Amino acid sequence: MKRLLSGNEAMAWGAWEAGVVFAAGYPGTPATEILENIARRKEVDAHWAANEKVAFEEVMGAAIGGVRALVAVKHVGLNVAADSFMVFPYAGTNAGFVVISSDDPGAYSSQNEQDNRYFAKFGKVPLLEPSDAQECHDLIVKAFDISEQFKTPVMLRTTMRINHTKCLVEVGERQEREKKQYHRDPTKWSVPNYCRSLRPILEEKQHELAAYSESFEGNFVELNSDEVGIITSGICYCYAKEAMPDASFFKLGMTYPLPKQKIIDFCERFEKVYIVEEGEPFLEEQIRAFGVTNVVGKELFTNVLDLSPDLVAKGLLGTEVKGDFSKEIGILTRPPQLCVGCSHRGVFFTLRKLDVLATGDIGCYSLGSQPPFSAQHTIFCMGAGIANAFGFEKAGTKDVVSLIGDSTFIHAGIPPLIDMVYNKSKGTVIILDNDTTGMTGHQEHPSSGRTLKGEEAKELNIEQLCKVIGVEYVKQVDPYNLDETEKTIREAMAFPGAAVVIAKRPCLLMRGERNKKRIPYVVNDECVGCGVCYQIDCPALSEGPDGLAVIDAISCAGCGMCASLCPTRAIVLSASDRGLKGC
Amino acid sequence: MLTQMSSETKNVLFAGVGGQGAMLASEILALVAVEAGYDIKQTEVHGAAQRGGAVASHVRYGERVHSPVIRRGEADLLVAFEKLEALRYAHYLRDGAHIVVNDEEVEPAKLDKSRLYPREGVDFLKSKGFKVIVVPATKKAIELGNHRVASTVLLGVASGLLNLKQESWEKVLEKRILPHLLDINRRAFALGLELAK
Ligand SMILES: Cc1ncc(C[n+]2csc(CCOP(=O)(O)OP(=O)(O)O)c2C)c(N)n1
Ligand code: SF4
Ligand code: SF4
Numbered sequence: 001m002k003r004l005l006s007g008n009e010a011m012a013w014g015a016w017e018a019g020v021v022f023a024a025g026y027p028g029t030p031a032t033e034i035l036e037n038i039a040r041r042k043e044v045d046a047h048w049a050a051n052e053k054v055a056f057e058e059v060m061g062a063a064i065g066g067v068r069a070l071v072a073v074k075h076v077g078l079n080v081a082a083d084s085f086m087v088f089p090y091a092g093t094n095a096g097f098v099v100i101s102s103d104d105p106g107a108y109s110s111q112n113e114q115d116n117r118y119f120a121k122f123g124k125v126p127l128l129e130p131s132d133a134q135e136c137h138d139l140i141v142k143a144f145d146i147s148e149q150f151k152t153p154v155m156l157r158t159t160m161r162i163n164h165t166k167c168l169v170e171v172g173e174r175q176e177r178e179k180k181q182y183h184r185d186p187t188k189w190s191v192p193n194y195c196r197s198l199r200p201i202l203e204e205k206q207h208e209l210a211a212y213s214e215s216f217e218g219n220f221v222e223l224n225s226d227e228v229g230i231i232t233s234g235i236c237y238c239y240a241k242e243a244m245p246d247a248s249f250f251k252l253g254m255t256y257p258l259p260k261q262k263i264i265d266f267c268e269r270f271e272k273v274y275i276v277e278e279g280e281p282f283l284e285e286q287i288r289a290f291g292v293t294n295v296v297g298k299e300l301f302t303n304v305l306d307l308s309p310d311l312v313a314k315g316l317l318g319t320e321v322k323g324d325f326s327k328e329i330g331i332l333t334r335p336p337q338l339c340v341g342c343s344h345r346g347v348f349f350t351l352r353k354l355d356v357l358a359t360g361d362i363g364c365y366s367l368g369s370q371p372p373f374s375a376q377h378t379i380f381c382m383g384a385g386i387a388n389a390f391g392f393e394k395a396g397t398k399d400v401v402s403l404i405g406d407s408t409f410i411h412a413g414i415p416p417l418i419d420m421v422y423n424k425s426k427g428t429v430i431i432l433d434n435d436t437t438g439m440t441g442h443q444e445h446p447s448s449g450r451t452l453k454g455e456e457a458k459e460l461n462i463e464q465l466c467k468v469i470g471v472e473y474v475k476q477v478d479p480y481n482l483d484e485t486e487k488t489i490r491e492a493m494a495f496p497g498a499a500v501v502i503a504k505r506p507c508l509l510m511r512g513e514r515n516k517k518r519i520p521y522v523v524n525d526e527c528v529g530c531g532v533c534y535q536i537d538c539p540a541l542s543e544g545p546d547g548l549a550v551i552d553a554i555s556c557a558g559c560g561m562c563a564s565l566c567p568t569r570a571i572v573l574s575a576s577d578r579g580l581k582g583c
Numbered sequence: 584m585l586t587q588m589s590s591e592t593k594n595v596l597f598a599g600v601g602g603q604g605a606m607l608a609s610e611i612l613a614l615v616a617v618e619a620g621y622d623i624k625q626t627e628v629h630g631a632a633q634r635g636g637a638v639a640s641h642v643r644y645g646e647r648v649h650s651p652v653i654r655r656g657e658a659d660l661l662v663a664f665e666k667l668e669a670l671r672y673a674h675y676l677r678d679g680a681h682i683v684v685n686d687e688e689v690e691p692a693k694l695d696k697s698r699l700y701p702r703e704g705v706d707f708l709k710s711k712g713f714k715v716i717v718v719p720a721t722k723k724a725i726e727l728g729n730h731r732v733a734s735t736v737l738l739g740v741a742s743g744l745l746n747l748k749q750e751s752w753e754k755v756l757e758k759r760i761l762p763h764l765l766d767i768n769r770r771a772f773a774l775g776l777e778l779a780k
Contacts, residue, residue: 004617004625108628132624132651165626165651166613241649309650322655324674329707330698331670334600336636337692364634371694539635539692554730 005169007162010133011072011100012037013169014140018096019177020044021067024055026411027440028074029109030163031102035072036443039452043174048443048452051382051411056081056099060088063097063153064189066180068144072100075116076381080412085153086123090191090198092151092205095180096144099125102158105278106306109160111362111381113305115279120155120256121286124202126209127256128156128218131237133167139218139253150209157255159278161235161306210257218253221266229270230316231263231283231295236276236307243313255283260290267292274300274316278307338367340540341518341557343505344432346479347403348373349536349561350486356399356493359392361385361413363405364438364507372537376403383412390416390425399493401428406462407437407445414465420498421470428492428499432479433462434507442510466500473499480505480559508557519573520556521563523549526570533562533571592645593745594653598672599664600689601638604734608662609640611738611755616644618751626651635692639672662741664734665689670704673713682713683740685720685733716740716779723774729764732771739775 005013011034015023023046025035039046049055052073062069071081078085078101085099101119104110120127128143130136136158143154187194213219225246232240233252240247250266252258267273267287275284275297284297300315301307310321324331338345348368351358352375360369360376361384369376378388389402404413409431420427437443444450447460466474473495477488485503492499506513529547541562544550551562553574563571595612599605606627613625627640641653658676663669663684673682690700701707708715718740724733735756742752752772760768 004613004623160628161626161651164628165624166610167624167648167651168617168622235651238649238651242654245649309652309654313654322674325670325707325711329670329704330701332667332691332693332698332700334635334637334667334671334691335694336601336634339634367634542690
């Protein structure tokens with residue numbers, strides 16, 4: 001049966017077919033929908049973990065315990081799980097273990113670009129790379145077989161274009177697997193104690209896997225022209241096929257270990273061989289190390305940002321890439337912005353007013369770093385903001401606060417807060433608690449009271465948690481209440497010890513909030529056109545042709561923040577109510 | 584000598600602002616192409632979709648489709664959900680291709696307040712030789728009773744420019760649209776098709 005599926009849907013389907021019993025992950029574009037899809041299967045126990053390291057280790061436990069298990073994360077998620085990723089291969093696995101790493105060349109939804117294929121080589125983990133959704137499905141099934149055959153974790157690496165591209169996929173039925181017996185054997189499963197004896201076994205496995213790669217059917221040659229040979233993998237196979245359909249191809253589905261002999265043989269057939277790969281010269285470096293010299297790669301295909309069919313055609317054929325019309329007509333950019341009625345706006349309004357240095361973090365609230373608020377001054381990676389602020393304190397910088405979302409706080413913010421208390425920081429942490437993981441599409445998390453499967457869960461009480469850690473100033477505030485928010489942040493900053501302000505208000509787009517009735521505000525005749533309300537930077541509020549403020553009744557979310565700023569009290573609740581229509 | 588593929592593949596690009604329905608519209612076209620028996624690839628960048636950023640979705644169908652991404656200068660049709668987004672993606676079109684554009688202007692969040700929305704976009708695109716069809720889709724949708732069906736009006740117009748069977752469109756709409764919204768979407772589609780003529 002063929003179905004139109006995205007790469008993410010196809011991976012979830014394939015993993016289900018392969019008999020996966022347990023799956024875990026932490027949200028992250030472009031990987032998020034893998035877990036969301038597999039969670040719909042009744043045979044699969046799936047959940048969001050507190051972070052990727054936790055997810056990875058739970059899945060390790062399940063696989064060692066005897067059932068096929070899957071962990072799916074975005075590229076930077078693997079950094080968080082890297083400690084286990086590097087050690088687990090020493091032990092190998094019992095039942096099938098597959099980790100999906102979804103990279104984001106072009107950094108469309110990420111803080112950086114990183115080519116995680118290097119992780120596979122670094123950790124000595126076999127690596128598969130699909131080129132479309134059909135291969136996503138097929139290779140994940142294969143990955144579980146390889147994992148069990150060689151008793152090794154296997155990594156399936158995709159890129160955003162693979163995750164988010166749909167095509168017709170031939171799918172099958174689920175095959176249940178017998179649970180594998182787990183035997184207590186410290187010489188195998190207690191890696192630190194037996195590292196020295198496990199290390200040569202791991203190395204031996206690399207040779208076996210390299211031999212396997214030579215005959216792996218996902219590494220195949222398509223012989224056409226004897227003028228041009230192309231070695232490629234992933235999405236670049238599709239781009240190169242489009243640009244040069246008549247070339248000969250060596251398409252790699254397994255990119256670590258590589259089929260060395262087959263590659264050497266292929267290269268000998270041609271005068272020049274193109275290595276077409278997105279990101280870093282991962283294939284090229286290895287192929288050059290095989291002693292092959294008639295190859296060209298990164299000289300023609302940039303490692304910066306993502307490739308496209310146009311850039312691949314440019315490299316192969318020298319064709320120019322057509323530019324847009326921005327030289328002839330002004331084409332404004334359209335950056336994402338905080339939604340109408342987003343509660344984060346109240347915090348950024350306040351921070352801009354207080355003019356403090358804010359070390360930030362990752363989430364919807366990262367948007368507070370751009371104009372007009374420009375109220376967040378450093379952002380790196382999840383959890384960094386709290387510890388960065390403490391560092392600023394060490395550098396003698398006054399008036400620093402750190403900002404962190406609730407999901408991010410649970411993911412990576414708790415140890416740095418403990419550290420602040422332990423090491424006597426006087427800093428202030430603002431937790432933007434909107435009950436959801438907003439940025440990645442509203443996933444549940446430990447303080448949201450629901451699980452990935454939609455079941456009710458015990459709600460982590462962030463306020464209590466902070467108190468237990470030893471923070472002596474912990475206060476919750478409604479960010480829609482601008483006066484109260486300002487007063488509380490001032491108080492926290494004046495407090496002679498570590499302080500936490502929890503700005504609490506559910507995200508308007510999450511389940512349960514989305515369709516709530518909301519009463520829009522309107523501007524009445526009292527408006528004098530002073531423009532004070534524009535400081536809240538709400539997209540629903542603008543200056544009308546007569547110079548007076550107007551509110552778009554369709555999009556206003558009824559938060560009232562603009563109304564509380566109006567000196568003439570001209571912004572008032574309207575009489576009508578209705579459901580919120582997106583933002 | 585190796586040549587570039589002269590593709591029989593149809594390339595349709597959808598562009599809009601997050602939340603306008605460009606993604607769903609492109610998915611419907613993809614499903615219709617599947618109904619018609621084509622090989623198909625559809626891809627999108629939707630990272631910023633929820634928070635009002637620009638979104639684009641590529642739909643390619645034909646005998647055998649490799650790349651999901653349309654090459655610049657090769658799109659047969661651009662369906663734009665507002666005018667600035669038509670400008671942003673017009674260079675993906677082949678010469679003289681059609682642009683179906685909603686008669687709406689959505690102000691972007693401005694990082695630089697001095698830059699103004701380009702009001703003369705449609706005339707500019709016409710001057711470049713594109714066949715621009717300006718559709719009052721949002722106005723029509725509001726008249727029908729739900730501004731969200733603007734995307735279906737646009738899809739109706741687009742369907743008139745693509746030679747896919749009408750019954751396939753009907754079948755997919757029925758499959759993909761929630762039952763209580765089906766009737767209004769059918770009317771929106773029919774209205775779009777009428778406008779295309
Ligand atoms: C290590 C890592 N994992 C996942 C992500 C993807 N990601 C970006 S922000 C974010 C969390 C956002 O949730 P929250 O902190 O609650 O803030 P909100 O978006 O709701 O404002 C996630 C999961 C990431 N950038 N890094
Ligand atoms: S999705 Fe939620 S948290 Fe994100 S900007 Fe919109 S309202 Fe704010
Ligand atoms: S009440 Fe004011 S600030 Fe809040 S959503 Fe409506 S227009 Fe925007």
